[in-house]
Amino acid sequence: MAPTPRKPYSARHPLAGALFVLPFGLVVLVFLVVPLAYAFWLSLSSRSLALGSRFTGLDNYVTAFTDPQMLDGLVRVVVFGLVQIPVMLGVALAGALALDAIGTRFALAYRLIAFMPYAVPAVIGALMWGFLYSRTFGPLAGLPTLVGGEPVDLLSGSLLLVSLGNIVTWSWTGYNTIVMYSALQGVPRELHEAALIDGATPVQIALRVKVPAIRQAIALAAIFSAIGTMQFFTEPYVMARFAPEISAGYTPNLYAYNQAFQFSSFNYAAAISFALGFVVFVAAYAFVIVRNRLGERA
Amino acid sequence: MTALRTPPRLSPHRSPRPAGPAGGRPRTRLAHALMGLGIVYFLVPLLWVVVAATKSQPELLSSPALWFGDGFSLFANLAQLFTEDGGAYGRWLLNTAVYSGVSAVGATLLAALAGYGLARFDFPGRRLFETALLGMVMVPATALVLPTYLLLSTLGIINTMWAVILPSLLSPFGTFLIRVYVAESVPEEIIDAARLDRAGELRIFFRIVLPMMRPALVTVLLFTLVATWNNYFQPLVMLSDADLYPLTVGLTTWFNLSQQAAGTKVVFHLVITGSLLAIVPLVVAFVLLQRFWRGGVATGALR
Numbered sequence: 001m002a003p004t005p006r007k008p009y010s011a012r013h014p015l016a017g018a019l020f021v022l023p024f025g026l027v028v029l030v031f032l033v034v035p036l037a038y039a040f041w042l043s044l045s046s047r048s049l050a051l052g053s054r055f056t057g058l059d060n061y062v063t064a065f066t067d068p069q070m071l072d073g074l075v076r077v078v079v080f081g082l083v084q085i086p087v088m089l090g091v092a093l094a095g096a097l098a099l100d101a102i103g104t105r106f107a108l109a110y111r112l113i114a115f116m117p118y119a120v121p122a123v124i125g126a127l128m129w130g131f132l133y134s135r136t137f138g139p140l141a142g143l144p145t146l147v148g149g150e151p152v153d154l155l156s157g158s159l160l161l162v163s164l165g166n167i168v169t170w171s172w173t174g175y176n177t178i179v180m181y182s183a184l185q186g187v188p189r190e191l192h193e194a195a196l197i198d199g200a201t202p203v204q205i206a207l208r209v210k211v212p213a214i215r216q217a218i219a220l221a222a223i224f225s226a227i228g229t230m231q232f233f234t235e236p237y238v239m240a241r242f243a244p245e246i247s248a249g250y251t252p253n254l255y256a257y258n259q260a261f262q263f264s265s266f267n268y269a270a271a272i273s274f275a276l277g278f279v280v281f282v283a284a285y286a287f288v289i290v291r292n293r294l295g296e297r298a
Numbered sequence: 299m300t301a302l303r304t305p306p307r308l309s310p311h312r313s314p315r316p317a318g319p320a321g322g323r324p325r326t327r328l329a330h331a332l333m334g335l336g337i338v339y340f341l342v343p344l345l346w347v348v349v350a351a352t353k354s355q356p357e358l359l360s361s362p363a364l365w366f367g368d369g370f371s372l373f374a375n376l377a378q379l380f381t382e383d384g385g386a387y388g389r390w391l392l393n394t395a396v397y398s399g400v401s402a403v404g405a406t407l408l409a410a411l412a413g414y415g416l417a418r419f420d421f422p423g424r425r426l427f428e429t430a431l432l433g434m435v436m437v438p439a440t441a442l443v444l445p446t447y448l449l450l451s452t453l454g455i456i457n458t459m460w461a462v463i464l465p466s467l468l469s470p471f472g473t474f475l476i477r478v479y480v481a482e483s484v485p486e487e488i489i490d491a492a493r494l495d496r497a498g499e500l501r502i503f504f505r506i507v508l509p510m511m512r513p514a515l516v517t518v519l520l521f522t523l524v525a526t527w528n529n530y531f532q533p534l535v536m537l538s539d540a541d542l543y544p545l546t547v548g549l550t551t552w553f554n555l556s557q558q559a560a561g562t563k564v565v566f567h568l569v570i571t572g573s574l575l576a577i578v579p580l581v582v583a584f585v586l587l588q589r590f591w592r593g594g595v596a597t598g599a600l601r
Contacts, residue, residue, distance in 0.1 A: 009419075009493060016499055017419020021427065024412035024473055031446060031465045032434060038452075039445035095336065098329045110333040112585060113340050119580035120344075121528035123546040124573045127553060128343040131350070131570070132363070139363040174340065223436075231440040234530045238550060241557045256444055257535070269444055277441030284436040 036274065043271035053267075060271035069249030070272065076161070077251050081229035084165040089221055091169070092176035097206045099177070100184040111181070114174030122171060126238035129167045130155075134242055155243040167235050172228075176221050183217035184210055219291060223284050230280045233257065252276050344577075351375060351571040358566055375571040382565065387572055389541060390548035394576070397459070397533070397544055398526035401466035405522045406515055409469050413476025413514075414507055418489060428477075434470035440531055442468075447535045461536040462544070466526045472518035479514035480507070520587060527580055545576045 009016070046056045064070050095114060099107050117125065132138040133154040142151045154163045191213065192205045200208070211218075233253040240246035248258040252272060260269035346364055353361060354371040361367035379387050415421075416428055446465050450456045484507055492502045508515070530546040537543055540551065553569045 009490070014421050016421075017415045017424065018421040020415025020419065020503070021412045021421075021424075024408040025427070027408060027464075027467050028434065028470070031468045032437065032442060032470075035442055035445035035449045038449045042448060091336075095333070098333060102326055102329055104326075104330070106330055106333060110337055113337050115584065116344065116581055117340060119524060119528075119584050120577045121530065121546050123528075123530045123550055124577060125343070127549070127569065127573060128347055131566075132343060132346060136359060137363060137566075170340065170343065227436065227438050231438045233440060238553075241554060253440060257531075260444060260447075261535075266448060270448060273441060273444040277438060280438060280441065281433065281436050285433050288432065288436070 036277070039270040039274045042267050043274050046267050047265075060268050061275055063268065064272050064275055069247075070252060070255055073249045073252045073255050077229055077232050080161060080165060080232070081226055084168055085222060085225045085229065087165070088169045088173050088225065089176060089218065092173050092221070093180055093211070093218065095173070095177040096180035096184055097210060099181050100210065101202055101206065111178070114177050116174065117171045118175040120171065122234040123238055125171050126167055126235045129163070129170070130239055130242045133163055155239070156245050160243055160245055164235055164239060167239075168229075172225070176225075179221055180214060180217055183214040187213040216291075223287060227280050227284055230276065347570060347574050347577075350567075351574045353567060355564060355567040358570075371567070372571070375567055376575075379568050379571050379575070382568055386540065386548060387545075387568075390543050390545045391575070393459075393542060394527060394544040394546075397462050397466070398523050400463050401526040402519050402523040404463075404467045405469040405472060406519045408467060409472035409476050409518055410508065410511060410515060411503070412473045413478075414480050414484075414503060414511075416473075416477045417480035418484070418486065418507075431470055431474055431477075435474055437470070439468075439525070443532050443535050450536070456536055457538050457542065459542060462533050462542075465532065466522070466529070469518065469522050472522060475518055476511060476514050479511060483514075484510050516587065520584070523583075524580060545572070549573060549576070 043060050044055060044057060045053050046059065047053045095110070099111055120128075132140050135141045135151065135153070141154055144150060144152055152159065154160070187210055192200075192209050195205045195209050231253050232251040236246050236250050236254055237257075240250070246254075248262065249255040253276065256269045256272040256276065259265045259272065342364070349364060349366055350358060352370050352372040352375075353367045354369060354374065357367035357369060357371070416424060416431075442465070447456060450461050455461055488506060488510075489502060492506055497505070527544075528546065529544070530550075533544050533547050537547065540548070543551070549569055549572050552563075552565050552572070556564045556566050556569065
């Protein structure tokens with residue numbers, strides 16, 4: 001049969017593709033769009049014993065962004081992210097560059113072992129580190145005594161946030177290493193072979209050729225880490241049993257949870273939850289769009 | 299969508315690396331030393347949990363944390379683990395397997411259907427949906443937990459298995475990955491050829507397209523499996539009946555009971571042995587599937 005020009009399949013059956021997308025679309029509608037809309041609607045009213053439920057507009061949002069506990073938590077996760085994310089991504093990048101340059105069995109072992117914590121549930125990661133930090137069970141608090149120092153309390157004061165940061169770093173460094181390593185695998189060989197001929201050292205090639213070539217992957221890893229940090233919940237929630245300093249408003253998400261389940265302020269919890277998700281979503285989306293525009297121009 | 303321009307990095311194995319600077323040379327010694335430090339760092343908590351699982355409750359406090367105690371109680375711990383609270387641990391393990399298995403398979407199938415539909419068909423609203431999809435990828439799953447809880451509680455289906463499984467079917471990221479993978483790796487001509495042979499659309503999908511998507515499917519399946527196996531916040535919020543708990547929530551309730559000051563029930567040794575048992579399946583799955591799973595699918599799709 002001679003190939004006669006005819007209308008493409010999708011022009012003749014405009015709904016076939018839509019039917020493939022339909023099941024996923026339904027799940028999106030029921031478990032993403034409707035819950036967010038419902039939470040937004042709930043957040044627009046307040047409930048009190050005296051007055052019952054009444055429409056209060058954006059009052060809950062005004063309350064949230066002037067609530068000192070909420071603001072404390074917000075500042076805490078931002079500070080946490082500004083320190084923890086660069087440390088984690090720096091270690092991951094160094095690991096990825098090393099893996100890309102070194103093909104020994106030892107490097108392979110490093111890749112496998114660094115990735116293992118990703119498969120460990122955050123709860124169990126937090127429990128394990130909690131035991132290791134604790135004065136009754138763990139060896140870490142007593143480490144300074146080996147060099148004649150005093151045992152430290154890893155679960156209070158300024159060290160608490162560092163201890164939490166260590167748990168997140170432990171869990172996610174290997175994952176980010178793999179993501180960056182995979183991106184490095186896609187960098188054309190010719191690029192560094194040319195640099196090698198020009199007499200560049202491996203370190204120079206790594207920093208001047210390879211890192212710029214995967215900056216997109218690094219930026220994405222940073223965005224997803226930032227999104228995760230803004231939603232920080234599991235580790236502080238579990239660690240609160242070891243560290244009484246972790247208050248109900250230690251992170252914004254913890255605050256939303258406690259508002260809902262300790263104080264039954266569902267409207268307020270909905271407002272915090274919605275605001276938090278919305279801010280993160282808008283910031284991340286804007287970042288991606290801006291980056292794509294810039295990428296097009298370059 | 300500009301984010302879709304670049305092909306995903308899926309080439310399974312790059313041509314063998316030219317014999318470059320290998321291990322042993324002075325300049326890689328420092329790198330090897332640092333990797334050695336890294337291995338210690340990543341392994342210490344895992345070694346601790348293995349060692350601690352061999353100890354009885356009193357020994358946990360009396361013996362050095364990172365070395366074995368006098369006795370070897372692993373088997374006693376395992377036996378107690380499965381009998382404590384009327385066999386609660388076994389139920390939690392089964393629940394976890396059901397929740398994560400059903401969610402992961404379901405989410406992957408939905409993502410495969412939708413990703414294929416978006417990549418290889420045109421229909422009204424497709425472009426809009428694709429733009430929205432990129433936004434959905436950015437919506438953090440934890441941000442949806444409380445809103446979904448509030449919705450499901452008005453519908454009266456919280457505290458059921460469905461309250462955990464159904465919301466976990468949502469995987470915009472998976473759909474996105476598969477959409478990009480199909481666009482790059484499933485040639486339009488093959489589908490058209492099958493249509494000329496009068497194969498039905500569903501038959502084409504299951505018999506031709508699905509096998510061609512395998513690397514992307516494995517990646518999405520592992521992503522969603524880990525996400526649901528490890529999930530804590532969502533089941534914590536949705537469930538109040540201890541019989542329905544997954545491992546993560548169940549183990550923390552035991553931990554919290556043990557931690558209470560006047561605790562009548564101190565079972566840290568069971569929490570530790572139970573944690574060890576909970577992480578073994580996923581670690582093994584990842585090491586075995588390392589060959590199939592491609593972190594690169596993820597980076598490639600979102601470049």
